[in-house]
Amino acid sequence: MTRDEIVSACLETTLYSWSATGKVDPLAIARAEGVYLWDVDGKRYLDWNSGLMSVNIGHGHPKVLAAVTEQMKTLAFAYPGAATEIRARVGRRLAELVPGNLNTFFFTLGGAEANENAIRAARLYSGRTKILSRYRSYHGSTNLTLQATGDNRRWYNEPGAPGFVRVMDPWPYDYSFGADEDEITKNHLRYLEETIRAEGPHTIAAMIIETVTGTNGILMPPRGWLKGLRALLDKYGILLICDEVMCGWGRTGKLFAFEHGGIVPDILTMAKGLTSSYLPLGAMAVSDPIAAHFRDNVFWGGLTYNAHPTLLACALAAIDVLIGEGMVDNATRMEPIMRAHMERLRLKHSSVRRSRCFGLFGILELQDKAGQPIAHYPDNHPVMAKLNRFLIDHGLVTLVRWDGVMCNPPLCITEAQIDDAFAILDAGLAITDAHP
Numbered sequence: 001m002t003r004d005e006i007v008s009a010c011l012e013t014t015l016y017s018w019s020a021t022g023k024v025d026p027l028a029i030a031r032a033e034g035v036y037l038w039d040v041d042g043k044r045y046l047d048w049n050s051g052l053m054s055v056n057i058g059h060g061h062p063k064v065l066a067a068v069t070e071q072m073k074t075l076a077f078a079y080p081g082a083a084t085e086i087r088a089r090v091g092r093r094l095a096e097l098v099p100g101n102l103n104t105f106f107f108t109l110g111g112a113e114a115n116e117n118a119i120r121a122a123r124l125y126s127g128r129t130k131i132l133s134r135y136r137s138y139h140g141s142t143n144l145t146l147q148a149t150g151d152n153r154r155w156y157n158e159p160g161a162p163g164f165v166r167v168m169d170p171w172p173y174d175y176s177f178g179a180d181e182d183e184i185t186k187n188h189l190r191y192l193e194e195t196i197r198a199e200g201p202h203t204i205a206a207m208i209i210e211t212v213t214g215t216n217g218i219l220m221p222p223r224g225w226l227k228g229l230r231a232l233l234d235k236y237g238i239l240l241i242c243d244e245v246m247c248g249w250g251r252t253g254k255l256f257a258f259e260h261g262g263i264v265p266d267i268l269t270m271a272k273g274l275t276s277s278y279l280p281l282g283a284m285a286v287s288d289p290i291a292a293h294f295r296d297n298v299f300w301g302g303l304t305y306n307a308h309p310t311l312l313a314c315a316l317a318a319i320d321v322l323i324g325e326g327m328v329d330n331a332t333r334m335e336p337i338m339r340a341h342m343e344r345l346r347l348k349h350s351s352v353r354r355s356r357c358f359g360l361f362g363i364l365e366l367q368d369k370a371g372q373p374i375a376h377y378p379d380n381h382p383v384m385a386k387l388n389r390f391l392i393d394h395g396l397v398t399l400v401r402w403d404g405v406m407c408n409p410p411l412c413i414t415e416a417q418i419d420d421a422f423a424i425l426d427a428g429l430a431i432t433d434a435h436p
């Protein structure tokens, strides 16, 4: 099929997520390898967003292909009530890798289902119902997880399930980085405690957070916040769920982002990087006390594809590649390189307002001549669309929205490839520099 045939058939016969199909202008992607994508006409693009912040090991790794093929030859599927060798191996490997007392796993098909089951587990375990979450967050597109989600994708799915209480983010107002972080942490925890007391601590099962907020702006919590939050929730017997669907599996330079904060949550959720998105798999990890509860009490959740052997084989291989090929360390090594580029662009371009980067989890935020964000969250602006078009035309694919340009390449990226990406960004920023 030609590019036009592919695009028109896709647009005529399928819906696109979070979009009006008439306004979608998709790239016709034919193949991918390492950090690159190729369209059907053979043009190459650097994948500056790892698919959807998810292809952590890069595209097309032969070891994953071999492991999946091998598993499909012997046992492609087993009903979820079965014990299989691959389930045993993945369970053991995850228990060994995931820090703290998070040693028991429930497998799903993606991040939303992992969070659904985390909320379910917290409610069943605690006997309480309410869930706290933050406005600046995304936790998935199912009914329940959209109610935990704070961002505007929730608005169009309301009214949803009851029992959710959302709070403001620790970063106040305009996410004023450089402000006194200890003060911010102290004030926010005070506000949170007041909220908990007003809601009735005995009614709150858990608080769910993205340990490092992803699509809502790559926000690392202020200093001491995770430790303070952990202590506050413990005080009221409220469980902590860390959603690491996006920030887990090496993205921030540690295997899991909660390790930066010196805490361990009661429940951890993951997806994306678990298989590097070669196949759809998510998981919820629960602490030993929660696991012990479900030894005697029914876990009222299930899926036909729970602990699907082929998906698990994919995860095991992707994890082996991620760790075996040193990609988590590479994220740490590349962080200062990426930061230096970002700072260089900030000094050179009047439209660069600020940037953040933790491991290979990064964003550039752009401003107008008055020093205001080009688009205020959650709005978009045509000049950002123009910049995005420039980046695509010059071979860089990423997520551009609100005032942000996402910088989240696969964790196997080299310094030279990062240089290439920033050369394209450098040229493209002339467009936003010219914006009034």
Ligand SMILES: Cc1ncc(COP(=O)(O)O)c(C=O)c1O
Pocket (backbone or CB within 6 Å): 109, 110, 111, 112, 113, 115, 138, 139, 140, 141, 210, 214, 215, 243, 244, 245, 246, 247, 271, 272, 282
């Ligand atoms: C932090 C976070 N949680 C949950 C999800 C939902 O995952 P999925 O799309 O696999 O259902 C996402 C997806 O982007 C995410 O970023």
